Amino acid sequence: MNILLISTNRNKQPFPVMPLGACIVAEAAEKAGHRVRLLDLMFCEDPLPILASELQECEYDVIGLSVRNIDNNDMKSPVEFFSDLPALIKIIRQNSHASIVLGGSAVSVMPEELLRYSEAQLAVLGDGEVVFPELLRVLSDGKNLDHVLGVATYEHQGFRKKESFLSSLRSCLVPDFHRWINIEAYLSNLSTVPIQSKRGCPYQCIYCTYPMGEGRDYRLCEPESVVDAIKRSASSGLRDFEFVDNVFNSPYEHAMAICEGLSRDHLNVSFQSLELNPLFIDDDLLSAMEHAGFVGIGITAESASGVVLNGLKKGFTTEHVYRAAEITGRHKLPCVWIFMLGGPGETEKTVRETLNFVEKCVKPGDVAFFNIGIRIYPGTQLEDLAREQGVLALSKEEMLKPVFYLSPQLDPEWLVRELQVAMNTHMNFISSDSLSFPYLSSIHRFGYRLGIRPPLWKHTRFIRRGLRLFGVDA
Numbered sequence: 001m002n003i004l005l006i007s008t009n010r011n012k013q014p015f016p017v018m019p020l021g022a023c024i025v026a027e028a029a030e031k032a033g034h035r036v037r038l039l040d041l042m043f044c045e046d047p048l049p050i051l052a053s054e055l056q057e058c059e060y061d062v063i064g065l066s067v068r069n070i071d072n073n074d075m076k077s078p079v080e081f082f083s084d085l086p087a088l089i090k091i092i093r094q095n096s097h098a099s100i101v102l103g104g105s106a107v108s109v110m111p112e113e114l115l116r117y118s119e120a121q122l123a124v125l126g127d128g129e130v131v132f133p134e135l136l137r138v139l140s141d142g143k144n145l146d147h148v149l150g151v152a153t154y155e156h157q158g159f160r161k162k163e164s165f166l167s168s169l170r171s172c173l174v175p176d177f178h179r180w181i182n183i184e185a186y187l188s189n190l191s192t193v194p195i196q197s198k199r200g201c202p203y204q205c206i207y208c209t210y211p212m213g214e215g216r217d218y219r220l221c222e223p224e225s226v227v228d229a230i231k232r233s234a235s236s237g238l239r240d241f242e243f244v245d246n247v248f249n250s251p252y253e254h255a256m257a258i259c260e261g262l263s264r265d266h267l268n269v270s271f272q273s274l275e276l277n278p279l280f281i282d283d284d285l286l287s288a289m290e291h292a293g294f295v296g297i298g299i300t301a302e303s304a305s306g307v308v309l310n311g312l313k314k315g316f317t318t319e320h321v322y323r324a325a326e327i328t329g330r331h332k333l334p335c336v337w338i339f340m341l342g343g344p345g346e347t348e349k350t351v352r353e354t355l356n357f358v359e360k361c362v363k364p365g366d367v368a369f370f371n372i373g374i375r376i377y378p379g380t381q382l383e384d385l386a387r388e389q390g391v392l393a394l395s396k397e398e399m400l401k402p403v404f405y406l407s408p409q410l411d412p413e414w415l416v417r418e419l420q421v422a423m424n425t426h427m428n429f430i431s432s433d434s435l436s437f438p439y440l441s442s443i444h445r446f447g448y449r450l451g452i453r454p455p456l457w458k459h460t461r462f463i464r465r466g467l468r469l470f471g472v473d474a
């Protein structure tokens with residue numbers, strides 16, 4: 001069959017993210033014997049005429065839309081991405097008779113709402129590289145889709161979904177990015193090359209959607225296959241990799257084995273991971289990461305208050321957060337600490353506890369990122385809690401529009417003010433405002449021309465100070 005995959009993501013904040021999932025699915029469909037083209041809309045100023053002319057040039061049997069983000073997760077300045085879908089689907093229907101299939105991480109989070117809203121026929125949940133080829137096989141045989149795992153439909157009978165298909169993975173999937181996307185355009189925006197060493201997440205964080213798309217059980221890629229995948233990509237000229245695992249350092253032994261494997265071959269490439277759990281940080285791991293070529297890590301502490309960590313069900317305590325700071329303090333590896341303010345149980349006192357921790361324990365050369373409010377997704381424990389507390393009355397369908405939790409014990413205006421004061425006095429602090437900073441893309445491109453390599457965030461202090469010198473409110 002003739003297949004068109006469209007990567008619909010055009011969000012360039014904090015940088016344009018390479019469509020790893022869409023490329024993996026494209027390669028899998030091609031391997032299954034189909035003719036596949038991937039249309040990446042990331043750098044298209046005006047995607048509708050481009051899509052229309054693509055459809056006029058070639059007749060497709062199935063068109064898959066990869067949908068990464070529902071919105072930007074920013075309570076202060078929310079941006080909806082799902083609302084791009086109807087116009088794209090209208091153009092497809094005007095120019096083609098192809099079946100339309102939705103896929104991607106956004107679809108795994110809110111399949112029913114996205115199918116209903118976009119009026120697409122089908123959605124794929126879970127491991128697209130297995131489910132999509134199977135869906136194509138059944139469609140080309142003209143058979144019934146009822147038995148295909150991981151497929152959801154929305155028709156007159158309403159929403160129906162078969163449980164997600166979760167493969168055993170084992171081997172690290174790395175597509176030939178050069179073949180599918182304009183890799184130079186991404187690299188010149190300081191984008192990192194995504195690499196996934198596992199799927200699944202066993203943690204219970206009350207707000208999180210990770211287990212929805214990937215399941216609760218770990219599915220680990222053999223460490224050797226991860227190293228081989230990176231070697232292959234490095235031999236095609238790619239240099240700056242980012243592990244996109246839900247949590248990189250859990251299971252601890254798996255992360256260690258990958259680092260040891262990477263240290264054996266001197267690949268002259270760099271790595272980062274922004275998802276480290278404080279529970280599994282120790283000197284041995286950080287040393288192994290440094291030897292492997294890591295140039296930046298993110299620690300998803302979320303809070304330094306016991307009450308809030310408990311409320312979020314993070315599975316670690318304030319002591320773990322303080323211990324992680326002590327350990328990172330002994331290493332040179334640049335570190336960004338990630339916090340979400342406003343979770344269950346948050347009060348002025350707990351916010352101060354978190355800010356005190358950062359002021360005292362985070363090295364001035366490191367960075368602290370603060371997000372205000374937590375996006376509520378249907379099916380999470382946070383949704384139940386918000387309903388119980390009477391702060392959420394919207395139906396699931398209405399929750400496609402960004403809706404956030406903020407502790408009822410906190411005055412939102414006080415929180416915004418308090419964070420602003422902290423940002424004004426600490427040049428190593430950033431917030432969601434920094435991610436939507438209008439000049440961020442230009443800074444990335446300028447940095448690339450100067451020869452700077454990712455991550456850009458490790459230069460936060462200098463960038464913010466520099467911008468302020470020029471009178472820019474950064």
Ligand code: B12
Pocket residue numbers: 005009011012013014015016017018020021022024025063064065066067068069070071072073101102103104105106108109124126127128129132191192193194196209210213214242243244245246274
């Ligand atoms: C790592 C990560 C990041 C990194 C990315 C680094 C990089 N270099 O790629 C960073 C930190 C930069 C980032 C930023 C953001 N992220 Co993020 N991120 C992730 C994370 C943890 C992994 C993404 C990933 O690469 N997965 C691996 C690939 C292989 O999986 P996949 O893309 O889902 O593809 C599979 C399937 O979806 C499917 N599939 C994909 N496309 C298609 C198409 C078709 C037709 C079919 C059939 C199937 C299919 O098959 C694929 C292979 O199995 C996910 C959580 C998660 N577990 O998904 C969140 C996630 C994707 N991010 C999310 C969000 C919201 C964002 C941000 C908007 C802001 C934020 N605060 O996090 C920005 C947007 C960035 C941008 N420019 O678009 C959301 C998106 C959904 C939603 N809730 O809106 C997720 C799901 C987390 C969440 N909160 O729910 N992110």
